[in-house]
Amino acid sequence: MIQLKNLTLRRGLKELLVAANLTINPGNKVGMVGANGAGKSSLFALLRGELHAENGDAIVPAQWTMAHVAQETPALQRSALDYVLDGDAELRNLEQQLAAAEHSGDGHAIGHLHEELARIDGYAAPSRGARLLTGLGFSQEGQQRPVAEFSGGWRMRLNLAQALMCRSDLLLLDEPTNHLDLETVLWLEDWLKAYPGTLLVISHDRDFLDSVTTHIVEVASQTLTLYTGNYSQFEVMRAEKLSRQQGAYEKQQREIAHLESFITRFKAKASKARQAQSRVKALEKLERVAPAHIASPFDFHFDTPDNLPNPLLRLDSISVGYCATPILQRISLSVMAGSRIGLLGVNGAGKSTLVKLLAAELKPQAGELISAQMLKIGYFAQHQLDTLRSDESPLWHMQKLAPDTREQELRNFLGGFNFRSDNVTDPVGPMSGGEKSRLALALIVWQKPNLLLLDEPTNHLDLEMRHALTMALQDFAGALVVVSHDRALLEATTDDFWLVADGTVTAFDGDLEDYRQWRLAQLAQQGQSGSPSSGDAQNVGRKEQKRQEAEARQKLAAAKKPLLNKLTKLEKQLDALSQEKAALEAFLSSEDAYNDANRQQLSNSVKRQGEVCSQLEEVEMDWLALQEEIDNLEQAHAQ
Incomplete structure (x- = not known):
């Protein structure tokens, strides 16, 4: 088991944990939740031996093999599959020993090493690695491409595959669903549910946590609190705990007020002096109950747009792509006032391309994109974080956007996005991805758009901010088109779905579970080839039944x-x-x-x-x- 005893952990001058205790039993699947900066990633660094505690102990069984996702990926010329197989260190070590034994002609060692490879199922390792890469969205051809040819997001998937390849006892995953599409998140959930070891995962995706975890650890107020159950059950238990704490606090405040009133009234009377003094001592000894802090640090909403023309956009037989190659063709759809549209489709199908088309960042190669005269777009995409001035502050960005607005009004507005005090005037450069995302959203909200285009808006956002964004989007009076792997956000904010598949875009009748079943049926059909045996025919029949259902x-x-x-x-x-x-x-x-x-x-x-x-x-x-x-x-x- 993992044991943290009286642990005090510091990062720089900031104390993250003070005298914290925690026990995690083998096989537990634990979600780590808490505000950004509370200490979740630092706790992972401690378990990996990259940080040392100020006081206390962090005990991980010495015989356990630990796996985690590397943050850097070298630009190697080796194939993606070979890179993933490197995750099984014991496999690679045995292969090296076998090559040396074969070179020296040591028959006894060769026989022994083949037995060891069979023991760890080493001969099936390439097929295991290929299955991992397929699940994470890599094609058969892509698995043989050099690592150096992949972009940053795909390299992170390679690192994730390498961590999953390790036959570990303890798996540490820090925001594993960032940069994954919805389909890959669902695959990862199934893989982790079957994982036999102990899992610690930091995530701000509540549906992912609900699906995967058996326990939740809340990192807050410099301590660790363990709850049994998934994230939804944790929310209920935490609410009950906070309610009890607030009740105890209010009861104690009444008791304190009563004691102080007695002391004030009778401390000068000789006949009551002894009783007043005893109450002073009781007040001094009283162990104070802290008030329950349940308020979100985020408080913002989208103002009603000045104009709501209808339709906002109309796509007439459009083809769009890059250079001369169309990615999407024959698109004929409209974005109406008040539409709330979620985009579905596998990674690489063209969802971001479609959003760029709607945002006028890409021009149609054929057909016509007709915009309303009063159209005002608010566009959020991950690359927009790079457009923020790293040497300037959140307040500077707001003043550039609204030069005639009073500074205090801009400060109040930024406060709704949890930019307060010195944070308002600090440079953006050293800020976290979550803080930069919040600032980018603030700049969009201020402009009162009537069409919001959001491409993975929740990456880097913690659960509190995701909830605040969801609530704001629910009340948004304009139209919304969103790409997200966050199912809670999609389910809470969208009414209709567009399916981006097979080089075009069509309306999808159904919800996210229907989409999941549609994809399973599609994958089953793609997997059918040749003449099926009787057993295969039975499988095909079951697949057809599932498709019909x-x-x-x-x-x-x-x-x-x-x-x-x-x-x-x-x-x-x-x-x-x-x-x-x-x-x-x-x-x-x-x-x-x-x-x-x-x-x-x-x-x-x-x-x-x-x-x-x-x-x-x-x-x-x-x-x-x-x-x-x-x-x-x-x-x-x-x-």
Whole structure:
């Protein structure tokens, strides 16, 4: 097991952990969560022996093999597959010994080394490595390409594959889903669920954590707290804990106030002096309960755009690509006012190309892109972080964007993105990827766009900021087109999906689970070749059955979607009316309602109460009828 005992960890002048304790049992799959800068990555560096604790102990079993994802990838001329096989150090060591034995003609050593290779399943290593690379999106041809030919994002995938190739007892993964597409994230989840060792993973992807983890460690307030369960279960337990803590804090504050009141009133009276003194001592000995901090450091929203033309964009038989080669062809779609579109498709299918086309960063090679006259685009892409001036501050960037706005107003706005105090005037260069992403988003939000184009906006953002962004996008009045591997963000902010596949873009009827089933059916069809045996035929039959089930789910989802949208609107109406009714009833039950000064308000409130009750009844009847219609659809699908 892994044991941290009374651990104090410092990075520079900052104390990250103080007297922290933690025990992780073999086979646990643990998600590490906490704000950026809380100490998660530093804890990984400690476990790898790259950092040393100020005090306490970090104990990892000496016999364990540890694997982690390297941050740098040398520009090697060796093939991608060979590079991945290097992850199995024991395999490479045995291969070197075998080559030496064969060179020297040592028959006994040759026999022994072949036995050792068989013991570690070394002869199947190339096929294991190839499966890993295929799962991470590398083609058969790509697996033989030199490492030096791959871009930064693909090199990170190679490093991930190399870490997975290691037959490890402990696997450390720091933000493994960054730079992966949705399909590859799903593959990685399945791989990690089957991983037999102990897993520690830092991630800000809640769906990924829900799928993979059995425990959550919260890194906060310079300590480590272990929770049993996945991320959703952790959220419930943490909320209950914070609620209890806040209750204890408020109860103690009442007790303190009572003691202080007694001391103030009676400390000067001789008859009560002894009792007052005893209360002073009780107050001094009291172990103070801290208030629960549950407020997010982020507080921002998108202002309503000045104009909402319809449609915002229209694509008419468009082809687009690079140089003379089209990546996407025959695109005929429209982005309407209020559209909320998620882009689906495998890595390399052209999702980012489509977003660049919509953002006018790429011109059509054929066809026509027709923009509304009042179109105002807010475009977020990872490469835009490079356009920030590294020697200038967040405040400077805002002042350049809004030179006529008062500095205090800009400071207040940046505060909603957690840029406060000196952080507002610090240079951008040394900032983390998360801080730069927050600044890029702030610059977009300020401009009040009516069309948001977001290409992987959550990379580098922690869970709190992802939640704040999700809430802001839900209330955004303009249109949204988003590429993201963060399923929670996609599910919460989009209503429709476009599928980027086979060199074109089409509307996709269904949700993310339907897309996953569609991809599985597609992969199954691609894997069929030659004349199947009876066993193969049985497999094909099962695959066909799954394909048909996926199609049926798609049809059900398409039929339910307009009903569910109506249901959501009705639920919002119910919530608003219920809150208004509660406010009216609170006023009508108060003494103030019957003062002469409030006579008109009383009359209006009584009248409005009747209207609200009537509207509530109508909306509730509509909601029940709609719910019954949805239930009937689902029952018909089940039959």
